[in-house]
Amino acid sequence: MRSKLPHTGTTIFSEMSGLAAEHKAINLSQGFPNFEPDQALRDRVQYHMNHGKNQYAPMAGVLELRQKISQKIQNLYDVVYDPSDEINVTAGGTQAIFTAISAFVFPGDEVIVIEPAFDCYHPAIELIGAKVVSYEMSSPDFKVDWDEVEKLMTSKTSMIIINTPHNPTGSILRDSDMKALISITLNKDIIILSDEVYEHLIYDNEQHCSILAYPALRSKSIAVFSFGKTFHCTGWKIGYTVMSSALMKEFRKVHQFNVFSVNSFVQHGIADYLADSQTYLSLPDFYQEKRDLLSKYIQNSKFKLIPSKGSYFILADYSQISDLPDTEFAKWLTIKNQLACIPISVFYQSKKQEKLVRFCFAKTEDVLHKAGEIIQSIV
Known part of the structure:
Protein backbone atom coordinates (compact mmCIF):
# COMPACT_ATOMS: atom_id res chain seq x y z
CA MET A 1 0.00 0.00 0.00
CA ARG A 2 1.29 3.47 -0.87
CA SER A 3 1.62 6.10 1.86
CA LYS A 4 1.37 9.87 1.46
CA LEU A 5 3.43 10.27 4.65
CA PRO A 6 5.85 7.34 4.50
CA HIS A 7 8.21 8.76 7.10
CA THR A 8 5.53 9.75 9.61
CA GLY A 9 4.74 7.55 12.59
CA THR A 10 3.18 8.09 16.00
CA THR A 11 3.88 11.60 17.27
CA ILE A 12 6.47 12.11 19.98
CA PHE A 13 3.68 13.55 22.17
CA SER A 14 1.71 10.32 22.12
CA GLU A 15 4.89 8.29 22.58
CA MET A 16 6.11 10.22 25.62
CA SER A 17 2.67 10.42 27.23
CA GLY A 18 2.30 6.67 26.76
CA LEU A 19 5.72 6.10 28.30
CA ALA A 20 4.80 8.40 31.20
CA ALA A 21 1.63 6.40 31.88
CA GLU A 22 3.49 3.09 31.66
CA HIS A 23 6.13 4.16 34.18
CA LYS A 24 3.85 6.27 36.38
CA ALA A 25 5.93 9.35 35.61
CA ILE A 26 4.97 12.99 36.12
CA ASN A 27 3.93 14.07 32.64
CA LEU A 28 5.43 17.43 31.64
CA SER A 29 5.67 16.28 28.03
CA GLN A 30 2.40 16.79 26.17
CA GLY A 31 1.13 20.37 26.28
CA PHE A 32 -2.11 20.30 28.24
CA PRO A 33 -3.13 21.59 31.69
CA ASN A 34 -3.85 19.14 34.50
CA PHE A 35 -6.51 21.48 35.90
CA GLU A 36 -10.06 22.23 34.82
CA PRO A 37 -11.43 25.24 32.93
CA ASP A 38 -13.11 27.95 34.97
CA THR A 279 -10.79 35.87 31.65
CA TYR A 280 -7.84 36.22 29.27
CA LEU A 281 -6.06 39.40 30.42
CA SER A 282 -5.24 37.74 33.74
CA LEU A 283 -3.45 34.81 32.11
CA PRO A 284 0.11 36.25 31.98
CA ASP A 285 0.24 36.57 35.78
CA PHE A 286 -1.42 33.19 36.26
CA TYR A 287 1.09 31.32 34.11
CA GLN A 288 4.13 33.40 35.00
CA GLU A 289 3.86 32.16 38.58
CA LYS A 290 4.01 28.59 37.28
CA ARG A 291 6.90 29.39 34.95
CA ASP A 292 8.85 31.04 37.76
CA LEU A 293 8.24 28.13 40.11
CA LEU A 294 9.62 25.53 37.69
CA SER A 295 12.41 27.90 36.59
CA LYS A 296 13.79 28.12 40.13
CA TYR A 297 14.07 24.37 40.37
CA ILE A 298 15.85 24.19 37.00
CA GLN A 299 18.23 26.99 37.98
CA ASN A 300 19.15 25.09 41.15
CA SER A 301 19.93 21.90 39.25
CA LYS A 302 22.50 20.58 36.79
CA PHE A 303 20.19 21.57 33.96
CA LYS A 304 20.76 24.94 32.32
CA LEU A 305 17.63 27.05 32.03
CA ILE A 306 16.64 28.57 28.67
CA PRO A 307 14.35 31.47 29.70
CA SER A 308 10.76 31.34 28.44
CA LYS A 309 9.08 34.57 27.38
CA GLY A 310 5.82 32.96 26.29
CA SER A 311 3.74 29.78 25.82
CA TYR A 312 3.51 27.28 28.67
CA PHE A 313 6.77 25.57 27.83
CA ILE A 314 10.30 25.97 29.08
CA LEU A 315 13.52 24.47 27.75
CA ALA A 316 16.40 23.00 29.71
CA ASP A 317 19.90 22.13 28.53
CA TYR A 318 21.04 18.76 29.94
CA SER A 319 24.59 18.80 28.51
CA GLN A 320 26.13 18.77 32.00
CA ILE A 321 24.15 15.63 32.87
CA SER A 322 24.39 13.31 29.89
CA ASP A 323 25.87 12.78 26.43
CA LEU A 324 22.79 10.90 25.25
CA PRO A 325 20.89 12.18 22.20
CA ASP A 326 17.85 14.13 23.37
CA THR A 327 15.24 11.47 22.52
CA GLU A 328 17.17 8.84 24.43
CA PHE A 329 17.68 11.25 27.32
CA ALA A 330 13.96 12.03 27.44
CA LYS A 331 13.16 8.31 27.59
CA TRP A 332 15.79 7.79 30.30
CA LEU A 333 14.37 10.68 32.33
CA THR A 334 10.89 9.17 32.05
CA ILE A 335 11.79 5.56 32.80
CA LYS A 336 14.50 6.01 35.42
CA ASN A 337 13.39 9.24 37.08
CA GLN A 338 9.61 9.24 36.49
CA LEU A 339 9.58 12.64 34.76
CA ALA A 340 8.41 12.93 31.15
CA CYS A 341 9.53 15.68 28.78
CA ILE A 342 9.85 16.23 25.03
CA PRO A 343 13.16 16.18 23.10
CA ILE A 344 13.69 19.23 20.90
CA SER A 345 15.33 17.49 17.93
CA VAL A 346 11.90 16.20 16.84
CA PHE A 347 10.90 19.79 16.02
CA TYR A 348 13.68 20.11 13.42
CA GLN A 349 13.51 18.53 9.98
CA SER A 350 17.25 17.89 10.27
CA LYS A 351 16.83 16.37 13.79
CA LYS A 352 19.31 18.98 15.04
CA GLN A 353 20.86 18.03 18.37
CA GLU A 354 21.38 20.74 21.01
CA LYS A 355 20.84 18.61 24.11
CA LEU A 356 17.59 20.35 24.97
CA VAL A 357 14.31 19.06 26.38
CA ARG A 358 10.95 20.80 26.78
CA PHE A 359 8.90 20.85 29.97
CA CYS A 360 5.25 21.93 30.12
CA PHE A 361 4.45 24.05 33.18
CA ALA A 362 0.67 24.18 32.70
CA LYS A 363 0.29 22.13 35.85
CA THR A 364 -0.86 22.62 39.42
CA GLU A 365 1.73 23.74 41.97
CA ASP A 366 1.94 20.35 43.68
CA VAL A 367 2.86 18.69 40.39
CA LEU A 368 5.44 21.38 39.59
CA HIS A 369 6.99 20.97 43.04
CA LYS A 370 7.28 17.20 42.60
CA ALA A 371 8.72 17.63 39.12
CA GLY A 372 11.13 20.27 40.37
CA GLU A 373 12.38 17.99 43.14
CA ILE A 374 13.13 15.31 40.56
CA ILE A 375 14.95 17.85 38.38
CA GLN A 376 17.09 18.94 41.31
CA SER A 377 17.88 15.34 42.28
CA ILE A 378 19.49 14.45 38.95
CA VAL A 379 23.29 14.51 39.07
Whole structure:
Protein backbone atom coordinates (compact mmCIF):
# COMPACT_ATOMS: atom_id res chain seq x y z
CA MET A 1 0.00 0.00 0.00
CA ARG A 2 1.29 3.47 -0.87
CA SER A 3 1.62 6.10 1.86
CA LYS A 4 1.37 9.87 1.46
CA LEU A 5 3.43 10.27 4.65
CA PRO A 6 5.85 7.34 4.50
CA HIS A 7 8.21 8.76 7.10
CA THR A 8 5.53 9.75 9.61
CA GLY A 9 4.74 7.55 12.59
CA THR A 10 3.18 8.09 16.00
CA THR A 11 3.88 11.60 17.27
CA ILE A 12 6.47 12.11 19.98
CA PHE A 13 3.68 13.55 22.17
CA SER A 14 1.71 10.32 22.12
CA GLU A 15 4.89 8.29 22.58
CA MET A 16 6.11 10.22 25.62
CA SER A 17 2.67 10.42 27.23
CA GLY A 18 2.30 6.67 26.76
CA LEU A 19 5.72 6.10 28.30
CA ALA A 20 4.80 8.40 31.20
CA ALA A 21 1.63 6.40 31.88
CA GLU A 22 3.49 3.09 31.66
CA HIS A 23 6.13 4.16 34.18
CA LYS A 24 3.85 6.27 36.38
CA ALA A 25 5.93 9.35 35.61
CA ILE A 26 4.97 12.99 36.12
CA ASN A 27 3.93 14.07 32.64
CA LEU A 28 5.43 17.43 31.64
CA SER A 29 5.67 16.28 28.03
CA GLN A 30 2.40 16.79 26.17
CA GLY A 31 1.13 20.37 26.28
CA PHE A 32 -2.11 20.30 28.24
CA PRO A 33 -3.13 21.59 31.69
CA ASN A 34 -3.85 19.14 34.50
CA PHE A 35 -6.51 21.48 35.90
CA GLU A 36 -10.06 22.23 34.82
CA PRO A 37 -11.43 25.24 32.93
CA ASP A 38 -13.11 27.95 34.97
CA GLN A 39 -16.39 26.76 36.47
CA ALA A 40 -18.12 29.84 35.07
CA LEU A 41 -17.16 28.78 31.53
CA ARG A 42 -18.26 25.20 32.11
CA ASP A 43 -21.58 26.47 33.47
CA ARG A 44 -22.24 28.56 30.34
CA VAL A 45 -21.36 25.65 28.05
CA GLN A 46 -23.62 23.30 29.99
CA TYR A 47 -26.40 25.89 29.98
CA HIS A 48 -26.41 26.08 26.20
CA MET A 49 -26.15 22.30 25.82
CA ASN A 50 -29.25 22.00 28.03
CA HIS A 51 -31.11 24.76 26.18
CA GLY A 52 -31.17 23.54 22.63
CA LYS A 53 -27.78 24.49 21.14
CA ASN A 54 -27.04 20.96 19.95
CA GLN A 55 -27.45 21.10 16.18
CA TYR A 56 -25.14 22.37 13.45
CA ALA A 57 -23.68 25.82 13.98
CA PRO A 58 -23.24 28.12 10.98
CA MET A 59 -20.27 27.10 8.84
CA ALA A 60 -18.33 30.23 9.81
CA GLY A 61 -19.16 29.90 13.48
CA VAL A 62 -21.85 31.24 15.81
CA LEU A 63 -22.30 34.93 14.98
CA GLU A 64 -22.35 36.04 18.62
CA LEU A 65 -18.95 34.42 19.13
CA ARG A 66 -17.49 35.98 16.00
CA GLN A 67 -18.75 39.37 17.18
CA LYS A 68 -17.08 38.89 20.57
CA ILE A 69 -13.85 37.87 18.83
CA SER A 70 -13.97 40.98 16.67
CA GLN A 71 -14.40 43.18 19.74
CA LYS A 72 -11.56 41.37 21.49
CA ILE A 73 -9.23 41.96 18.53
CA GLN A 74 -10.18 45.63 18.41
CA ASN A 75 -9.52 46.06 22.12
CA LEU A 76 -6.16 44.31 21.96
CA TYR A 77 -4.72 45.38 18.61
CA ASP A 78 -6.72 48.47 17.62
CA VAL A 79 -7.90 46.99 14.34
CA VAL A 80 -11.39 46.03 13.19
CA TYR A 81 -12.06 42.68 11.53
CA ASP A 82 -15.54 42.03 10.16
CA PRO A 83 -17.24 39.13 11.98
CA SER A 84 -19.15 38.16 8.85
CA ASP A 85 -16.33 37.56 6.39
CA GLU A 86 -12.99 37.93 8.19
CA ILE A 87 -13.35 35.64 11.24
CA ASN A 88 -14.01 31.89 11.23
CA VAL A 89 -14.39 29.52 14.16
CA THR A 90 -12.41 26.29 13.74
CA ALA A 91 -12.04 22.89 15.39
CA GLY A 92 -8.88 23.98 17.15
CA GLY A 93 -5.73 25.66 15.91
CA THR A 94 -4.46 22.57 14.09
CA GLN A 95 -7.53 22.39 11.87
CA ALA A 96 -7.19 26.08 11.03
CA ILE A 97 -3.52 25.57 10.10
CA PHE A 98 -4.24 22.48 8.01
CA THR A 99 -7.12 24.19 6.21
CA ALA A 100 -5.07 27.33 5.51
CA ILE A 101 -2.22 25.29 4.02
CA SER A 102 -4.70 23.26 1.97
CA ALA A 103 -6.36 26.42 0.64
CA PHE A 104 -3.31 28.46 -0.29
CA VAL A 105 -0.42 26.08 -0.99
CA PHE A 106 -0.22 24.23 -4.30
CA PRO A 107 1.76 21.18 -5.45
CA GLY A 108 5.32 22.24 -6.24
CA ASP A 109 5.19 25.31 -4.00
CA GLU A 110 7.71 26.00 -1.28
CA VAL A 111 6.77 26.90 2.29
CA ILE A 112 9.33 28.44 4.64
CA VAL A 113 9.01 27.02 8.15
CA ILE A 114 10.92 28.51 11.07
CA GLU A 115 12.27 25.68 13.18
CA PRO A 116 12.08 24.17 15.71
CA ALA A 117 8.47 23.95 14.61
CA PHE A 118 5.29 22.37 15.94
CA ASP A 119 4.83 18.99 14.30
CA CYS A 120 1.59 19.64 12.40
CA TYR A 121 3.13 22.05 9.86
CA HIS A 122 5.32 19.69 7.86
CA PRO A 123 2.79 16.87 7.20
CA ALA A 124 0.16 19.34 5.99
CA ILE A 125 2.64 20.83 3.52
CA GLU A 126 3.80 17.43 2.34
CA LEU A 127 0.24 16.17 1.83
CA ILE A 128 -0.33 19.02 -0.61
CA GLY A 129 2.72 17.99 -2.59
CA ALA A 130 4.68 21.11 -1.62
CA LYS A 131 8.21 21.40 -0.24
CA VAL A 132 9.21 22.43 3.29
CA VAL A 133 12.10 24.91 3.31
CA SER A 134 13.52 25.09 6.82
CA TYR A 135 15.09 28.03 8.59
CA GLU A 136 16.72 26.83 11.80
CA MET A 137 16.85 28.95 14.94
CA SER A 138 19.53 28.08 17.47
CA SER A 139 19.88 27.92 21.23
CA PRO A 140 19.95 29.77 23.52
CA ASP A 141 18.36 32.88 21.98
CA PHE A 142 16.21 31.32 19.26
CA LYS A 143 16.15 34.53 17.27
CA VAL A 144 15.30 34.85 13.58
CA ASP A 145 17.82 36.32 11.15
CA TRP A 146 15.40 37.71 8.59
CA ASP A 147 18.14 38.35 6.05
CA GLU A 148 18.79 34.60 6.07
CA VAL A 149 15.07 33.90 5.75
CA GLU A 150 14.94 36.20 2.74
CA LYS A 151 17.75 34.20 1.10
CA LEU A 152 15.51 31.13 1.26
CA MET A 153 12.74 32.81 -0.71
CA THR A 154 12.32 31.84 -4.36
CA SER A 155 9.72 32.27 -7.07
CA LYS A 156 8.12 29.10 -5.69
CA THR A 157 7.68 30.42 -2.14
CA SER A 158 3.96 30.72 -1.47
CA MET A 159 3.86 30.83 2.34
CA ILE A 160 5.93 31.58 5.42
CA ILE A 161 4.81 30.08 8.74
CA ILE A 162 5.63 31.95 11.95
CA ASN A 163 4.74 31.11 15.54
CA THR A 164 4.68 33.56 18.45
CA PRO A 165 4.78 32.95 21.39
CA HIS A 166 6.77 29.99 20.19
CA ASN A 167 6.30 26.30 20.79
CA PRO A 168 8.62 24.65 21.78
CA THR A 169 11.19 27.33 22.69
CA GLY A 170 9.14 29.91 24.61
CA SER A 171 10.69 32.69 22.51
CA ILE A 172 8.63 35.56 21.07
CA LEU A 173 8.70 37.76 17.99
CA ARG A 174 9.00 41.46 18.68
CA ASP A 175 8.07 44.58 16.73
CA SER A 176 11.45 44.58 14.99
CA ASP A 177 10.78 41.05 13.75
CA MET A 178 7.40 41.98 12.33
CA LYS A 179 8.86 45.02 10.57
CA ALA A 180 11.59 42.85 9.08
CA LEU A 181 8.92 40.41 7.89
CA ILE A 182 7.08 43.30 6.24
CA SER A 183 10.29 44.34 4.51
CA ILE A 184 11.21 40.95 3.05
CA THR A 185 7.68 40.18 1.82
CA LEU A 186 6.96 43.61 0.37
CA ASN A 187 5.46 43.35 -3.13
CA LYS A 188 5.72 39.56 -3.02
CA ASP A 189 2.77 37.19 -3.43
CA ILE A 190 3.48 35.29 -0.21
CA ILE A 191 0.96 34.35 2.48
CA ILE A 192 2.06 34.69 6.12
CA LEU A 193 0.49 32.03 8.34
CA SER A 194 0.87 33.20 11.94
CA ASP A 195 0.31 30.60 14.66
CA GLU A 196 -0.64 32.68 17.72
CA VAL A 197 -2.38 30.09 19.87
CA TYR A 198 -0.42 31.24 22.96
CA GLU A 199 -1.16 34.95 22.44
CA HIS A 200 -2.12 35.54 26.10
CA LEU A 201 0.65 33.44 27.60
CA ILE A 202 3.40 36.06 27.53
CA TYR A 203 5.57 37.17 30.44
CA ASP A 204 7.87 39.77 31.99
CA ASN A 205 5.67 42.64 30.77
CA GLU A 206 6.40 41.77 27.15
CA GLN A 207 3.76 42.57 24.54
CA HIS A 208 2.35 40.07 22.08
CA CYS A 209 3.10 41.33 18.56
CA SER A 210 0.18 39.90 16.63
CA ILE A 211 0.35 39.95 12.88
CA LEU A 212 -3.14 41.49 13.01
CA ALA A 213 -1.67 44.73 14.37
CA TYR A 214 0.37 45.40 11.20
CA PRO A 215 -1.69 46.94 8.35
CA ALA A 216 1.08 46.29 5.82
CA LEU A 217 0.59 42.55 6.35
CA ARG A 218 -3.21 42.50 6.50
CA SER A 219 -3.85 41.51 2.88
CA LYS A 220 -1.45 38.55 3.07
CA SER A 221 -1.75 37.35 6.67
CA ILE A 222 -3.68 34.53 8.34
CA ALA A 223 -3.70 34.46 12.14
CA VAL A 224 -4.65 31.34 14.11
CA PHE A 225 -5.82 31.30 17.74
CA SER A 226 -6.96 28.67 20.24
CA PHE A 227 -9.62 28.86 22.94
CA GLY A 228 -8.38 25.47 24.10
CA LYS A 229 -4.97 26.92 24.98
CA THR A 230 -6.42 30.16 26.36
CA PHE A 231 -9.12 28.69 28.59
CA HIS A 232 -7.47 25.41 29.69
CA CYS A 233 -9.80 23.21 27.63
CA THR A 234 -7.62 21.63 24.96
CA GLY A 235 -9.98 18.67 24.67
CA TRP A 236 -12.76 20.89 23.38
CA LYS A 237 -10.80 21.50 20.16
CA ILE A 238 -12.04 24.97 19.40
CA GLY A 239 -10.18 27.96 17.97
CA TYR A 240 -10.54 30.57 15.30
CA THR A 241 -8.74 32.18 12.40
CA VAL A 242 -8.67 35.77 11.19
CA MET A 243 -7.82 37.10 7.73
CA SER A 244 -8.94 39.50 5.02
CA SER A 245 -12.24 38.81 3.28
CA ALA A 246 -10.43 37.91 0.04
CA LEU A 247 -8.40 35.24 1.83
CA MET A 248 -11.37 34.09 3.88
CA LYS A 249 -13.36 33.38 0.73
CA GLU A 250 -10.77 30.78 -0.26
CA PHE A 251 -10.28 29.47 3.28
CA ARG A 252 -14.00 28.72 3.65
CA LYS A 253 -14.07 26.78 0.39
CA VAL A 254 -11.88 24.20 2.10
CA HIS A 255 -13.23 24.59 5.63
CA GLN A 256 -16.79 23.74 4.58
CA PHE A 257 -15.68 20.35 3.25
CA ASN A 258 -13.23 19.70 6.07
CA VAL A 259 -15.26 20.01 9.28
CA PHE A 260 -18.02 22.35 8.01
CA SER A 261 -18.80 23.65 11.49
CA VAL A 262 -17.74 23.44 15.13
CA ASN A 263 -19.85 22.22 18.08
CA SER A 264 -22.62 24.69 18.83
CA PHE A 265 -23.02 24.75 22.60
CA VAL A 266 -19.32 25.34 23.28
CA GLN A 267 -19.34 28.31 20.91
CA HIS A 268 -22.31 29.85 22.67
CA GLY A 269 -20.72 29.24 26.07
CA ILE A 270 -17.44 30.89 25.08
CA ALA A 271 -19.32 33.83 23.58
CA ASP A 272 -20.91 34.45 26.97
CA TYR A 273 -17.61 33.97 28.80
CA LEU A 274 -15.75 36.49 26.62
CA ALA A 275 -17.93 39.29 27.98
CA ASP A 276 -15.39 39.57 30.82
CA SER A 277 -11.99 40.45 29.33
CA GLN A 278 -10.23 39.51 32.57
CA THR A 279 -10.79 35.87 31.65
CA TYR A 280 -7.84 36.22 29.27
CA LEU A 281 -6.06 39.40 30.42
CA SER A 282 -5.24 37.74 33.74
CA LEU A 283 -3.45 34.81 32.11
CA PRO A 284 0.11 36.25 31.98
CA ASP A 285 0.24 36.57 35.78
CA PHE A 286 -1.42 33.19 36.26
CA TYR A 287 1.09 31.32 34.11
CA GLN A 288 4.13 33.40 35.00
CA GLU A 289 3.86 32.16 38.58
CA LYS A 290 4.01 28.59 37.28
CA ARG A 291 6.90 29.39 34.95
CA ASP A 292 8.85 31.04 37.76
CA LEU A 293 8.24 28.13 40.11
CA LEU A 294 9.62 25.53 37.69
CA SER A 295 12.41 27.90 36.59
CA LYS A 296 13.79 28.12 40.13
CA TYR A 297 14.07 24.37 40.37
CA ILE A 298 15.85 24.19 37.00
CA GLN A 299 18.23 26.99 37.98
CA ASN A 300 19.15 25.09 41.15
CA SER A 301 19.93 21.90 39.25
CA LYS A 302 22.50 20.58 36.79
CA PHE A 303 20.19 21.57 33.96
CA LYS A 304 20.76 24.94 32.32
CA LEU A 305 17.63 27.05 32.03
CA ILE A 306 16.64 28.57 28.67
CA PRO A 307 14.35 31.47 29.70
CA SER A 308 10.76 31.34 28.44
CA LYS A 309 9.08 34.57 27.38
CA GLY A 310 5.82 32.96 26.29
CA SER A 311 3.74 29.78 25.82
CA TYR A 312 3.51 27.28 28.67
CA PHE A 313 6.77 25.57 27.83
CA ILE A 314 10.30 25.97 29.08
CA LEU A 315 13.52 24.47 27.75
CA ALA A 316 16.40 23.00 29.71
CA ASP A 317 19.90 22.13 28.53
CA TYR A 318 21.04 18.76 29.94
CA SER A 319 24.59 18.80 28.51
CA GLN A 320 26.13 18.77 32.00
CA ILE A 321 24.15 15.63 32.87
CA SER A 322 24.39 13.31 29.89
CA ASP A 323 25.87 12.78 26.43
CA LEU A 324 22.79 10.90 25.25
CA PRO A 325 20.89 12.18 22.20
CA ASP A 326 17.85 14.13 23.37
CA THR A 327 15.24 11.47 22.52
CA GLU A 328 17.17 8.84 24.43
CA PHE A 329 17.68 11.25 27.32
CA ALA A 330 13.96 12.03 27.44
CA LYS A 331 13.16 8.31 27.59
CA TRP A 332 15.79 7.79 30.30
CA LEU A 333 14.37 10.68 32.33
CA THR A 334 10.89 9.17 32.05
CA ILE A 335 11.79 5.56 32.80
CA LYS A 336 14.50 6.01 35.42
CA ASN A 337 13.39 9.24 37.08
CA GLN A 338 9.61 9.24 36.49
CA LEU A 339 9.58 12.64 34.76
CA ALA A 340 8.41 12.93 31.15
CA CYS A 341 9.53 15.68 28.78
CA ILE A 342 9.85 16.23 25.03
CA PRO A 343 13.16 16.18 23.10
CA ILE A 344 13.69 19.23 20.90
CA SER A 345 15.33 17.49 17.93
CA VAL A 346 11.90 16.20 16.84
CA PHE A 347 10.90 19.79 16.02
CA TYR A 348 13.68 20.11 13.42
CA GLN A 349 13.51 18.53 9.98
CA SER A 350 17.25 17.89 10.27
CA LYS A 351 16.83 16.37 13.79
CA LYS A 352 19.31 18.98 15.04
CA GLN A 353 20.86 18.03 18.37
CA GLU A 354 21.38 20.74 21.01
CA LYS A 355 20.84 18.61 24.11
CA LEU A 356 17.59 20.35 24.97
CA VAL A 357 14.31 19.06 26.38
CA ARG A 358 10.95 20.80 26.78
CA PHE A 359 8.90 20.85 29.97
CA CYS A 360 5.25 21.93 30.12
CA PHE A 361 4.45 24.05 33.18
CA ALA A 362 0.67 24.18 32.70
CA LYS A 363 0.29 22.13 35.85
CA THR A 364 -0.86 22.62 39.42
CA GLU A 365 1.73 23.74 41.97
CA ASP A 366 1.94 20.35 43.68
CA VAL A 367 2.86 18.69 40.39
CA LEU A 368 5.44 21.38 39.59
CA HIS A 369 6.99 20.97 43.04
CA LYS A 370 7.28 17.20 42.60
CA ALA A 371 8.72 17.63 39.12
CA GLY A 372 11.13 20.27 40.37
CA GLU A 373 12.38 17.99 43.14
CA ILE A 374 13.13 15.31 40.56
CA ILE A 375 14.95 17.85 38.38
CA GLN A 376 17.09 18.94 41.31
CA SER A 377 17.88 15.34 42.28
CA ILE A 378 19.49 14.45 38.95
CA VAL A 379 23.29 14.51 39.07
